[in-house]
Amino acid sequence: MSAPLLQMRNLRVTFPGPRGPVQVVKGVSFDLGRERLGIVGESGSGKSMTGRSILRLLKPPAKVETDLLRFDGMDLDQLSEKQMRAVRGARISMVMQDPKFSLNPVMTIGTQIAEALRVHEKLPRREIEARVITMLEQVRIDDPRRVVKLYPHEVSGGMGQRVMIAMMLIPQPDILIADEPTSALDVSVQAQVLDLIEAMIAKNGMGLILISHDLELVARYCDRVLVMHRGRVVEELAAGRLHEARHPYTKGLLAAVPQMDERRAILPVLDRAAEYET
Amino acid sequence: MSALSPVPDRSLAARFSDRTGTVLRFVLVTAMTFLGLLAITFFIGRIVPIDPVVAIVGDRASQEVYDATFRQLGLDKPLITQFYLYVRDVLTGNFGMSLSTGRPVVEDLARFFPATFEMATFGIIIGVVLGVPMGVIAAANAGTWIDQVIRVLGLLGYSVPAFWMGLVGLAVFYAGLGWVAGPGRIDIFYDGITPVVTGMLTVDALLDGDVDIFLNALSHLILPSAILGFFSLAYIARMTRSFMLDQLSQEYVITARVKGVSERAVIWKHAFYPIRVQLITVIGLSYAVLLEGSVMIEIVFSWPGIGNYLTTALLSADMNAVLGATILIGTVFIVINRTSDMLYRVLDPRSR
Numbered sequence: 001m002s003a004p005l006l007q008m009r010n011l012r013v014t015f016p017g018p019r020g021p022v023q024v025v026k027g028v029s030f031d032l033g034r035e036r037l038g039i040v041g042e043s044g045s046g047k048s049m050t051g052r053s054i055l056r057l058l059k060p061p062a063k064v065e066t067d068l069l070r071f072d073g074m075d076l077d078q079l080s081e082k083q084m085r086a087v088r089g090a091r092i093s094m095v096m097q098d099p100k101f102s103l104n105p106v107m108t109i110g111t112q113i114a115e116a117l118r119v120h121e122k123l124p125r126r127e128i129e130a131r132v133i134t135m136l137e138q139v140r141i142d143d144p145r146r147v148v149k150l151y152p153h154e155v156s157g158g159m160g161q162r163v164m165i166a167m168m169l170i171p172q173p174d175i176l177i178a179d180e181p182t183s184a185l186d187v188s189v190q191a192q193v194l195d196l197i198e199a200m201i202a203k204n205g206m207g208l209i210l211i212s213h214d215l216e217l218v219a220r221y222c223d224r225v226l227v228m229h230r231g232r233v234v235e236e237l238a239a240g241r242l243h244e245a246r247h248p249y250t251k252g253l254l255a256a257v258p259q260m261d262e263r264r265a266i267l268p269v270l271d272r273a274a275e276y277e278t
Numbered sequence: 279m280s281a282l283s284p285v286p287d288r289s290l291a292a293r294f295s296d297r298t299g300t301v302l303r304f305v306l307v308t309a310m311t312f313l314g315l316l317a318i319t320f321f322i323g324r325i326v327p328i329d330p331v332v333a334i335v336g337d338r339a340s341q342e343v344y345d346a347t348f349r350q351l352g353l354d355k356p357l358i359t360q361f362y363l364y365v366r367d368v369l370t371g372n373f374g375m376s377l378s379t380g381r382p383v384v385e386d387l388a389r390f391f392p393a394t395f396e397m398a399t400f401g402i403i404i405g406v407v408l409g410v411p412m413g414v415i416a417a418a419n420a421g422t423w424i425d426q427v428i429r430v431l432g433l434l435g436y437s438v439p440a441f442w443m444g445l446v447g448l449a450v451f452y453a454g455l456g457w458v459a460g461p462g463r464i465d466i467f468y469d470g471i472t473p474v475v476t477g478m479l480t481v482d483a484l485l486d487g488d489v490d491i492f493l494n495a496l497s498h499l500i501l502p503s504a505i506l507g508f509f510s511l512a513y514i515a516r517m518t519r520s521f522m523l524d525q526l527s528q529e530y531v532i533t534a535r536v537k538g539v540s541e542r543a544v545i546w547k548h549a550f551y552p553i554r555v556q557l558i559t560v561i562g563l564s565y566a567v568l569l570e571g572s573v574m575i576e577i578v579f580s581w582p583g584i585g586n587y588l589t590t591a592l593l594s595a596d597m598n599a600v601l602g603a604t605i606l607i608g609t610v611f612i613v614i615n616r617t618s619d620m621l622y623r624v625l626d627p628r629s630r
Contacts, residue, residue, distance in 0.1 A: 057535060081541075089538035096536075101529035106551045106627060116537040151627040167537070 004031035005174060005207050006054070006092075009068035013049045013231075016061050025049050026231040032175065036201065036208040038218030038239065040253075041228035047211045050228070051177045054209075055092055056084055072174065090120040093168040094177040095197070098184035099160025103152035110148025113167045120171045131170065139166045139196060158189030162196060169200055175207040176200075183212070194221055215242070215253055227253075308616055313365070315608040319601045320364050324357075328595050333377060373602035378594045383602035386587060391606060392477025393463060394576070394583035397503050398568035404507025405514050406561055412511070413518020418545050420523060428515060435512025443505050444578035451501055459497040461580040468494050502579045506572060510564040517560045518553070525549040555626045562618040569610045 013025035025046040030037065041047045053064050056076065069077040071092065076084070096102040104112055113132045117123065123131075129148075136144035139162040152160060161181060168176060178197060182190040198221055201208045212218050218225055219239045227235040227250045235247040245251050255268045323330075331347045332339075339347075348354060352363055367373070373383035416428040452460045459465065463479055468491050472482045480499060483492035525531065526549050534548040535541075571585025584603055591599035622629050 052532075055536060057532060085538045085540060087538075088536055094536045096529055096533065098529070102533045104530040104534070104548055104552070106625070107548075108627075115534075115539065119538045119540070119543075153628050164533075167533075171538075 004033055005072060006032040007068055007070045008032075008054070008066060010066060011050060011053055011069070012065045013046065013053060013058065014063040014065075021063075024231050025053070028228070028231075028233055030226060030233070030236075032207050032209065034174075034205050034207045035224065036198075036210065036222040038222035038225040039209060039211045039228055040213060040215050040218050040225060042213060044230075045228040046231040047228050048179055051094065051179050051209060051211050054175075054177065055088055055094060086120070089116055089168070089173065090171045091173050092175045092177065093171070093173040094179060095161070095164050095168050095181045097180040099152065099155075099157060099164050100184070102164060103160060105152055107151075108148065109150050109152065109155070109163050113148070113163065113170055116167045117170050132166075135166045135170045136163070138200070139163070139169075141166070156189075157185050158193060161185060161189075161193050165193070165196060165200065169204070172204060173206065175209065177209045177211065179211045180213070181210075182217075190217075197221075216257065304616070304620075308612065311612050312609070315605065315612065316365055316368055317361070319604050319608070320361055322604075323364075323597060323601050326597065328597055330597060333595060333597065368605060373605070374598035376591065376599040376602075377596045378591060378599065383598050386599065387584070387602055387606050388477065390582055390584050390587040393581060394569060394571045394585065396478035396480060397499060397506060397575075397581065397583065398565065398571075400499055400503035401506030401568050402510055402561065402565040404504055405510030405564060408507070409511035409514030410518050410557065413515040414522055414545060414550060416515065416519040417522030417526060418541075420519075425519075428519075432512040432515050435508045436516075440505065440509065440572055440574040441578050443508070444502065444575055447501050447505055448578070458501045459494065461498075461578070463498050463581065464491070464495050465498075502575050502581060505575060506568050509572075510561075510568060513564055514557075514560055518557060521553040521556050522549055525552055552626075555622050555629075558618045558621050558625070562614045566611050566614045569614075570607050 008031075009029045011025055011028040012023060014021045014023045016022075024044070028046070028050050039047045039050060049058065052058050053066070054069070054071075054076070056064070058064050066077050069075065071087070074083075074087070076087065079087070103109070110129075110132055113135065114128050117128055117131060132148060133144045136147060141147050141159065141162055147155070147159075147163070152163075155163065165181075176197070181197065182193050185193060194217070197208070197210075200206075208222070210218055210222055215225075215227075219242050222239050225237050225239050225242070226233045227237070227245075227247065229249045235245055235250045237245060237250075242250075242254060245254060252268070258264070258267060330351060331344055331353070334351075335343050335347050352360055355363075371384050373387075375381070376383045376386050379386055412428050412431070416425045419425050448460065451458045472479065472486050472488065472491055475482050475485050479495035480492055483489075483495055522545075526545070528549075531544060531549055534544045539548065569584075571583045571588065573585040573589050575581065576583045576586040577589075584606070588600065588603040588607075590596075591603065
């Protein structure tokens with residue numbers, strides 16, 4: 001494994017609630033090299049908050065604290081907003097869930113992709129255009145010259161997500177955070193998009209954080225898996241060794257996955273009565 | 279078209295017929311709306327308890343005179359014929375005579391409307407130029423003291439009565455500080471010098487090349503316009519703020535931040551572009567309301583505008599003038615609505 005590119009120690013995210021502050025992430029720590037890390041967990045487990053905290057995207061009233069958040073020798077939690085902007089996109093990027101909402105509806109696809117490049121590099125217009133076209137070809141979009149002139153509502157979900165990936169990878173970042181990148185897509189295109197992410201990551205030698213609620217999917221595309229529950233990492237596993245899980249929550253999750261060759265009358269559900277407090 | 283005709287040709291033809299269809303539909307809808315407006319004014323003209331014959335001949339006229347006028351006005355004809363004649367009159371610009379001014383209503387409208395148009399246009403410019411940025415800034419700083427200050431300003435614009443604002447404005451800026459001119463459109467010694475082209479004194483003075491008159495007209499215009507502008511500002515800023523808050527919570531705003539776009543560009547480009555369409559509706563409606571003529575402001579500032587005219591006509595039961603002014607205001611609303619519809623298509627790719 002390569003030297004840690006990103007180190008996070010004891011991340012805590014707190015929101016004010018009607019009955020005092022609510023801590024939604026309660027001390028998450030991990031290292032990331034140029035590898036593929038999966039974060040799984042159910043809704044509200046804090047996995048998305050963890051992803052967004054790396055890019056410092058959470059705005060007040062959310063309170064984000066870390067003992068250490070170091071990326072490539074920089075302490076991200078110490079950077080000014082301006083310095084942080086130079087990291088966003090250019091060094092660490094993020095693909096979000098639904099291209100229907102994550103692309104600006106009134107800007108053409110070409111403009112949006114070009115912007116991702118333009119905010120970081122002063123380049124002549126022709127070169128930017130050429131790189132946008134090349135990037136779209138890389139994410140396997142046919143006829144990119146036509147697509148750059150389209151608006152997001154004129155393309156399908158799968159294509160929108162490939163546009164999103166193109167936009168996020170065009171400044172050649174070191175880390176890509178993919179936050180449920182396929183949850184809003186048809187099953188038939190989910191694998192396409194993930195294969196594309198996997199290929200691009202491998203090609204550019206990047207680090208990937210794949211956030212998902214789908215344990216199987218994360219195991220298939222990642223080297224390492226963090227299982228999060230109620231704001232904590234409850235288990236860390238090599239992707240090939242899911243069956244060795246020891247934590248009751250992970251075991252519960254795995255047990256709830258139906259198998260092709262079995263006949264169970266009732267699928268087991270997570271035992272909520274035994275919520276493992278702390 | 280031959281079977282061999284190339285595909286681009288066909289799509290071009292299709293696109294052309296598409297556009298023709300759009301234009302035709304546009305014209306048809308506008309015409310139908312206008313006809314609806316005429317039907318309503320016609321209907322109002324028939325049901326108000328004012329006898330149009332008595333309004334002309336007076337209540338001491340003999341039965342013969344009454345009957346003759348009744349026939350002369352076409353009131354003996356079937357209703358549908360009357361409506362047809364009414365539409366024909368309106369379309370040829372014949373709104374009848376105004377009883378209170380003794381002039382054709384069309385002439386009156388041509389005199390009074392430009393005054394309102396001038397004030398309303400100035401007012402809406404002030405309202406948009408200040409109101410939109412205020413709303414955006416308030417949304418970008420939601421919950422902070424900046425937001426609070428803008429909210430209070432907006433609330434003032436909303437809740438302070440126009441006549442009070444007009445009187446206080448006059449007391450402070452005219453009588454007290456002498457920064458602006460008093461009521462009326464122009465000082466008495468400049469009155470009637472400028473040849474009438476548009477009916478808007480500032481524009482006419484500029485066309486005439488008379489800077490003194492222009493400045494004088496402007497100093498008369500600025501205070502009432504500013505007060506009108508303040509009202510639309512309050513509404514525009516409030517709506518802008520809520521539209522912006524809506525956009526700022528959208529995912530694509532996060533996308534823009536992820537890309538490393540500066541917060542300024544996130545707000546003014548990514549979040550603001552999509553709300554332009556909604557703003558057009560708000561601004562169009564505010565403008566239409568101002569064009570209706572604010573009676574209070576027009577009275578306080580002795581402004582010979584359409585609001586003043588309409589009120590006077592109403593109080594003297596001058597039906598021709600009332601209906602004429604109503605049709606004019608209705609037309610203004612139709613024009614503004616249709617214009618914003620057209621702008622939608624330009625600004626929102628989703629509605630094309």
